[in-house]
Amino acid sequence: MPPTPAVPTHRLVPAPAGRVHLVEQGSGPLVLLVHGFPESWYAWRHQLPALAAAGYRAVAVDVRGYGRSSKPDAVDAYRMLDLVADNVAVVDALGERSAVVVGHDWGATIAAASALTRPDVFRAVGLLGVPYTPPGGPRPSEVFARMGAEEEFYVSYFQRPGRAEAEIEPDVRGWLAGFYAALSADTMPAPGSPSPHFVARGGTLRERFPAGRLPDWLSEHDLDVLAGEFERTGLTGALNRYRNMDRDWEDLARFEGAPLTQPSLFIGGARDASLTWLADAIEAFAATMPGLAGSHVLDDCGHFVQQERPARTNRLLTDWLASLPA
Secondary structure, eight states, X not given: OOOOOSSXXXXXXXXXXXXXXXXXXXXXXXXXXXXXXXXXXXXXXXXXXXXXXXXXXXXXXXXXXXXXXXXXXXXXXXXXXXXXXXXXXXXXXXXXXXXXXXXXXXXXXXXXXXXXXXXXXXXXXXXXXXXXXXXXXXXXXXXXXTTTTXXXXXXXXXXXXXXXXXXXXXXXXXXXXXHHXXXXXXXXXXXXXXXXXXXXXXXXXXXXXXXXXXOTTOOHHHHHHHHHHHHHHOSHHHHTTGGGHHHHHHHTGGGTTOOOOSOEEEEEETTOHHHHHTHHHHHTHHHHOTTEEEEEEETTOXXXXXXXXXXXXXXXXXXXXXXXXX
């Protein structure tokens, strides 16, 4: 097999739903990078060259439903085990037998599920923004329905097919700009403002987004790239991830309470609401992630960890990767 180029290279590889689009750079041990919502492989643009320079084969995928990867029509084609199968297919298509998997946001949950269910393929796991919570507990839809009192939690809002699309798709670029600003440290709403994670009854998420400027990590060009993919594909494939959470709960029931035993890493932003909601999960890391090498919370950082603090994230990732067994 020819060596991986030193510059980013786009490829399509076969996967269970048809194809996965990926961007790869560098050569060496494989590091698979999995993005979250609402993003694409481009969320890892700062990590690809840094990992390549450190001696790794860095591969950032478009998750099923995003970008140039396949977008099945069926809602239940986006359940977690299908996305794990896509990750396994990518490793195989690249001619590798194992990989380190690193994910952000939904990508962190996908990375954790990949490591949990296929430890034969994924030898280590890095989680950004969303800590690991073992499968089990109450049905997710019931948990989300109880959140927010008179308001609706954004996950519940996303779960009804067509509703969020009707809000987002008439102005994808503007909606994304507001969403990114709402969750970034330098542009998020001031303390005491209505939370952008909840929807007033009969309202929209966008009503809570800040307006006026982009976060410092996001240039107009970056926004054009991210928005351009969704303007072409629509948002349904991306939103279908939220619409499978109860199915995932059923599919992963046999792993209830199971820890991630591989070497692991967690990086979060101090101003990310996810770390508040999931504080108990972080406190439980000693039991749920016994191979944890480090749990890092970055000051003045919101949800988009690897883009808001790329240099710090790159250093933490490369130091951790260097510590892993060959």
